[in-house]
Amino acid sequence: MKKIFLFGLIVISFSTSFSQENKDFDAKLAKDVGADDYGMKTYVFCILKTGTNSTATAEERQKYFEGHMANINKLADEKKLVVAGPFMKNDKNYRGIFIFNCTTIEEAKALVDSDPAVAANIFEAELTLWYSSAALMMVNENHNKIAKTKI
Numbered sequence: 001m002k003k004i005f006l007f008g009l010i011v012i013s014f015s016t017s018f019s020q021e022n023k024d025f026d027a028k029l030a031k032d033v034g035a036d037d038y039g040m041k042t043y044v045f046c047i048l049k050t051g052t053n054s055t056a057t058a059e060e061r062q063k064y065f066e067g068h069m070a071n072i073n074k075l076a077d078e079k080k081l082v083v084a085g086p087f088m089k090n091d092k093n094y095r096g097i098f099i100f101n102c103t104t105i106e107e108a109k110a111l112v113d114s115d116p117a118v119a120a121n122i123f124e125a126e127l128t129l130w131y132s133s134a135a136l137m138m139v140n141e142n143h144n145k146i147a148k149t150k151i
Contacts, residue, residue, distance in 0.1 A: 034101075035134035043082060044108035045130035046098040053121035060120075067116030068123075069151060075100075080111055082136050095123055099136065105129065 034041045056064065075081035083099040100108040105127050112118055112125045 030134070033134040033137040039134055040131055041134040041137075042103045043130045043132060043136070044100040044102055044105060045128050046100060046108060046112055047094055047126045048096040048098065048118075048123040049126065050093040050095055051118070051121040051124045056120065056122060061122065064117040064120050064122050068118075071115045073151075075111060075114075076140050079137070079140070081140075083139055098125075099130070099132075101137065103129075 029035075030039065072081060072084050076084070080101055081098060082101050084096065086096040087094045098112065100111055102108050102111070108127050109125075112127065115123070117123045118125055
């Protein structure tokens, strides 16, 4: 029992000796982006893969893709979609990623299901919880400042 107690004191002492207050901390910004004490937050990470729909015509695929892009922009404007983008050609059938600003798989599933290309099985989605920097919440705002042309 003494060894366990001593080990606990050593761990607490060790971890507190390396933690320090961040002199650049901005409490308002941290609150605005939903950061915890470490500047992190929970998201849902989504990998889009090639779906099972192999019968859609070129015109149908074009319509689904236009709906896909419109949905991406809508969710980004609502601050529900933090990051989205396609993968380059690969051997895993990975097509793209979404990072959703939500804390449950169920909420993210509802968001991804609103995508016409997912609904038509052009893409299928794999969802998992992900813990990362809350600063990701500022990506869309900053992207709009550097994109000369909007998609």
